Amino acid sequence: MDVDVVVVGAGLAGLYTAAELGRRGHDVLLVDRRPVLTGAIRTTGIFVRRTLEDFALPAALLGPPIRRVVLYPPGLRRPVTLVSRRDEFRVADMAGLYAWAAEEARAAGVRLALGTRYLGREGGAVLLGGPGGPGGGPRGVTAVTARFLVGADGARSRVARDLGLDRNTRLLVGAEDVYPVAPGGEPTFHCVVDPSLAPGYLAWVVNDGQHAHVGVAGYPQRFTAGVRQTLGRFAAVAPGLAGTERPRHVERRGGPIPVGGVLRRIAGPYGLLVGDAAGAVSPLTAGGLDPCLRLSAHAVDVLDEALRSGRRSALARYDGAALRSRFRSRLAMRRALAGVRGTAVATGAFAGLRTPPGRAAAGRILFA
Structure with missing residues (x-):
């Protein structure tokens, strides 16, 4: 299977990023190891005024x-x-919100593979496993060729490790x-x-x-x-x-809950990080849903430019070191x-x- 982008993790950041890329005409595969998105919810689900004003929920x-x-x-x-x-x-009713966001992603043309584990990268391929793996046999491993990989896989992101990016330590x-x-x-x-x-x-x-x-x-x-x-x-x-x-x-x-602020290296030539994987949580209040959506929107713009131009260097604009300056206080x-x-x-x-x-x-x- 060949796709433009594989997004690993169907939390709010992954769902939003996948859906917005799909709406811009890109071929996106979104994978999550959970068989259903309405279980194993971690976040309190508190949305602040600015999020409610700027994002359609x-x-x-x-x-x-x-x-x-x-x-x-x-x-x-x-x-x-x-x-x-x-x-x-x-x-928010987070279970309901995840179900709604998943339907929005599907309507945008995103392929959603639940019960599918991210196993790593090998060459230019993303390795996926589990019964939900696209095109794989029972408990088999599927190799998916993707132009970019997005890590939306939480505070202890495995994608970050495989892309050689920073990982949360605080x-x-x-x-x-x-x-x-x-x-x-x-x-x-x-x-x-x-x-x-x-x-x-x-x-x-x-x-x-x-x-x-x-x-x-x-x-x-x-x-x-x-x-x-x-x-x-x-x-x-x-x-x-x-x-x-x-x-x-x-x-x-x-x-x-990561509280070290946005990580410095959150993008490389083959992909980037969003949500908790990128440390997109307020260092002080640990409110994560607003910075999660805002950073994801920025990631979509950068990935869209890279996909349309064919220039991997476009991802350099997704610079965590520059974003950290907003969180100094x-x-x-x-x-x-x-x-x-x-x-x-x-x-x-x-x-x-x-x-x-x-x-x-x-x-x-x-x-x-």
């Missing part, structure tokens, strides 16, 4: 808008509340439970800064009146107990869930947050957040 798959954020110090006492004049966040690990709640109350995003719960990051509750998302994340080596055990401890005291009955069975999510704040190890320091920082300049700075980070 189906409103029916988005939860109620959220304008209110409450920040809690260790001990959950004297929180800081921020309220925006605009709708800042909406949480990773958090997160875990989240999701379950439906009874309607009522103002939709609110609760964030808890407590190194004993989330070493180097946050614990959170997003309650939009339809679902509760309860999670923790942090540097894996710093959890005194496992991340799942810590999540269980947090869920017992988590704010924003008063009167909410937690069902026995919940949807469980989790996985690595957040990278500096990430380093500062990584150094907070005691609850006393986190508690003291909230004194600054309660001042007008502190509240303004927090609003810029969360609402910009």
